[in-house]
Amino acid sequence: MESVQDWMKSLVDWLATSKVAGVVGGLGLLVTVVGFGITLYQVRKSRTAAEAAARSANQVRQTIEHFDAIAECATAIQALEEIERMHRAGPIGGLPDRYTAVKKGLIGISRVKPGPSEAHRTELQDAIVQITMLKNTVEKLIAQNELRVNSSKLNDITSKMIATLTELSAELRRVKAQGES
């Protein structure tokens, strides 16, 4: 009985003959190429799946952001209506905190992605600075112990902001609906 060592030696000798070596080499190359192809296909497939998942997650995030921005518009409009009443009837001491709350909301809305149109971003920017000016003006009046503000002038500004936010809310709804369809 041949020892394992002898058997292995004869196997290697047989494989070393040029004809068999060529076939084995060719098969090896084929297996390598096919394996590499399968690997490339799997990598591509998983990358496409990962990209699709990322796109889907991004779409969900944008839908949530738009939903939040629409809700923020409604909250800001409500707060501005309350501010208008306070401009008319006072007390003006509570106004600065309300201006700050509206400003925070406006800044949040301005950062939503995909953002509103350039015209609406300009109007939002205008509203953010207007509310900043309102706060500075009323803070000065409070410091001077004034009890009333020029409600006609200030409500002109707040009414314009309400109109801007109403239009913006409609635009965000449109963008959200397009994103969902």
Place this chain on the structure above:
Amino acid sequence: MALDKMTRLLLELVEKTNNGSLRWEGTAAEGVYQVSFPNFTVQISARGFDFVLTIRNAEGTILEEAADTEFSNKIQNPMATMNQLYVNARRQALGVDAALDNLLDELSKKTS
């Protein structure tokens, strides 16, 4: 360097205001008018004997301010330039031209 850019900004604002391509608006503060862009707002105001140009960012914070006196080495008669900008911004914000057009229109109807 910043003043060079502020000077260019001032001259652009004067030109664009004169040709009616900017929309100036009044603010809660007396004598302060502003025009907004998607990320920034520019204000022109009268403070005592000075006219001041202010740039505010997307949070309403002041980024840069320059009074007419600061442009004295950059342009001729900066006070007149800023006064012209202030007057035109105010006229547009208050709708003076629109009011005059309307009045002239009404008067022409009365005479005809």
